[in-house]
Amino acid sequence: YKITSDEIRTIFLEYFQKHNHKKISESSVIPENDPTLLFINSGMAPLKNYFTGEEVPPASNLCNIQPCIRTIDIDDIGDRHHLTSFEMLGSWSFNNYFKEDAIKLAFELLTEGFKIPKEKLYATVFMGSKELNLEPDTESIEIWQKVGMDRSHIVPQPFEDNFWGPTAETGPCGPCTEVFYDTGEEFGEAYVEGGVFDTKKRYIEIWNAGVFMQLNKLADGTYEPLKFKSVDTGAGLERLTMTLNKLNSVYEIDSLRPIVEIIKKQCASLNPDSDIPEQKINILSDHLRTVTILLAAGAVPSNTGRGYVPRKLIRKCCTILAKYKMDNFNFQEVLDRVIEHYKKYYSHFETNRKQIHDVFNKEVESYSAVLKDGTARIEKMCEGKTTISGKDAFVLVTSYGLPFDFIQDYAAEHGMTIDKEEYDNEIKHHKEISKLGNNEEGGSGNSLEALKGMAANFTKTVFVGYEELSCTGH
Numbered sequence: 252y253k254i255t256s257d258e259i260r261t262i263f264l265e266y267f268q269k270h271n272h273k274k275i276s277e278s279s280v281i282p283e284n285d286p287t288l289l290f291i292n293s294g295m296a297p298l299k300n301y302f303t304g305e306e307v308p309p310a311s312n313l314c315n316i317q318p319c320i321r322t323i324d325i326d327d328i329g330d331r332h333h334l335t336s337f338e339m340l341g342s343w344s345f346n347n348y349f350k351e352d353a354i355k356l357a358f359e360l361l362t363e364g365f366k367i368p369k370e371k372l373y374a375t376v377f378m379g380s381k382e383l384n385l386e387p388d389t390e391s392i393e394i395w396q397k398v399g400m401d402r403s404h405i406v407p408q409p410f411e412d413n414f415w416g417p418t419a420e421t422g423p424c425g426p427c428t429e430v431f432y433d434t435g436e437e438f439g440e441a442y443v444e445g446g447v448f449d450t451k452k453r454y455i456e457i458w459n460a461g462v463f464m465q466l467n468k469l470a471d472g473t474y475e476p477l478k479f480k481s482v483d484t485g486a487g488l489e490r491l492t493m494t495l496n497k498l499n500s501v502y503e504i505d506s507l508r509p510i511v512e513i514i515k516k517q518c519a520s521l522n523p524d525s526d527i528p529e530q531k532i533n534i535l536s537d538h539l540r541t542v543t544i545l546l547a548a549g550a551v552p553s554n555t556g557r558g559y560v561p562r563k564l565i566r567k568c569c570t571i572l573a574k575y576k577m578d579n580f581n582f583q584e585v586l587d588r589v590i591e592h593y594k595k596y597y598s599h600f601e602t603n604r605k606q607i608h609d610v611f612n613k614e615v616e617s618y619s620a621v622l623k624d625g626t627a628r629i630e631k632m633c634e635g636k637t638t639i640s641g642k643d644a645f646v647l648v649t650s651y652g653l654p655f656d657f658i659q660d661y662a663a664e665h666g667m668t669i670d671k672e673e674y675d676n677e678i679k680h681h682k683e684i685s686k687l688g689n690n691e692e693g694g695s696g697n698s699l700e701a702l703k704g705m706a707a708n709f710t711k712t713v714f715v716g717y718e719e720l721s722c723t724g725h
């Protein structure tokens with residue numbers, strides 16, 4: 252590695268401290284006093300009240316490293332750069348400096364601190380919205396040019412991409428400017444002014460270098476200026492480590508690669524003939540890492556609220572392993588490796604080691620009971636049939652806790668088909684009654700209420716599946 256993630260943390264924190272930012276400690280990924288949020292999903296989430304003035308920050312400029320969980324990204328896991336857990340390098344200015352200094356600080360840190368050639372960097376800015384009566388952010392374009400970014404590397408983007416927040420219906424929000432790293436032509440078409448800017452593969456977003464909080468969204472949908480302006484920034488540690496080392500994906504970085512390798516090695520020895528795809532290995536790595544973080548923070552798997560996520564992730568891993576006939580997988584080794592890494596930065600990983608293992612093992616055991624029951628049930632349901640009806644599949648998923656994947660595999664192995672259309676209709680119908688459609692995530696938020704509502708509406712077990720955790724898109 253040219254530069255380790257450890258070095259990146261140090262360079263980031265030292266840089267902002269040198270520039271008069273007070274380092275504050277991180278918060279638990281489980282929000283302490285915020286029922287509107289499932290898990291802490293950004294550095295700003297625990298600091299929300301500083302932007303509105305409800306609370307006074309310990310200094311006008313702050314910085315820290317915040318572990319984040321984003322279940323909303325679950326469908327993207329296995330791509331180059333989305334993880335369900337990551338660490339965010341954050342910096343803030345409350346009622347102090349604004350666009351000019353924020354952009355200067357970001358550009359200097361990237362080009363001098365991390366020595367990224369500026370040719371590799373692109374910045375997106377808000378192009379304005381006539382419909383919403385919001386001005387284009389021409390100021391940021393000028394500042395990026397002034398600090399040294401070529402005009403052809405500054406990309407105006409619409410509301411959906413470059414206007415942040417509010418986290419709820421109303422509240423502080425504003426245009427943002429984000430920095431992307433060009434990973435090269437083998438990953439896609441080059442951006443030309445006015446053309447498509449491919450942020451899925453070639454250009455990887457590394458830093459939301461400034462959300463310029465300056466507006467307050469009102470209940471009638473209009474905006475008024477905030478009492479004071481603030482800056483919120485967040486950079487992904489894993490993405491910086493990936494791009495600075497010119498790696499193909501986050502799974503190759505120093506903190507994740509050992510986990511991937513342990514899983515690969517175990518898979519190879521448990522079933523040498525299996526052709527388990529790389530993508531599944533990556534999903535296992537991501538999910539087991541996130542589960543370890545959640546259990547370390549004290550989460551307990553359950554059918555409701557926050558406990559639903561670790562349960563869902565553990566069951567997903569078990570389903571993948573069962574599919575490739577790797578039932579004797581040694582999870583302990585993987586969890587210990589995750590703990591080894593994080594305990595360097597967060598002491599509760601070592602303190603809670605035993606609890607992490609105990610809770611995890613208990614969950615795996617209870618899931619094997621679910622699978623046993625569910626398999627007996629599915630066998631009975633399918634006797635003498637060639638099709639699994641949508642209604643039956645729905646019952647197996649919602650009342651018996653079988654993952655839909657599992658039912659699909661069962662059907663395939665037994666030469667049966669599933670009435671997927673009817674199943675989808677059942678799910679849709681069910682969502683309507685339980686108002687799952689309300690699971691909208693404002694900004695990058697996760698709604699705990701929606702999850703609670705979902706869980707409360709099922710009688711026994713609630714594994715309708717990933718669809719529900721991610722039904723909001725982004």
Ligand code: ATP
Nearest residue numbers: 324332333334337456457458459485486487490695
């Ligand atoms: P993307 O568009 O790639 O999903 P985002 O715009 O949702 O990212 P922000 O909310 O702006 O991300 O978060 C700030 C930074 O956190 C991003 O620039 C990125 O570096 C990092 N980040 C966001 N989501 C993830 C994720 N799922 N995995 C790893 N890093 C992430």
Ligand code: MG
Nearest residue numbers: 321324695725
């Ligand atoms: Mg995102």
Ligand code: MG
Nearest residue numbers: 412429450456
């Ligand atoms: Mg983005």
Ligand code: MG
Nearest residue numbers: 429456458459
């Ligand atoms: Mg962003």
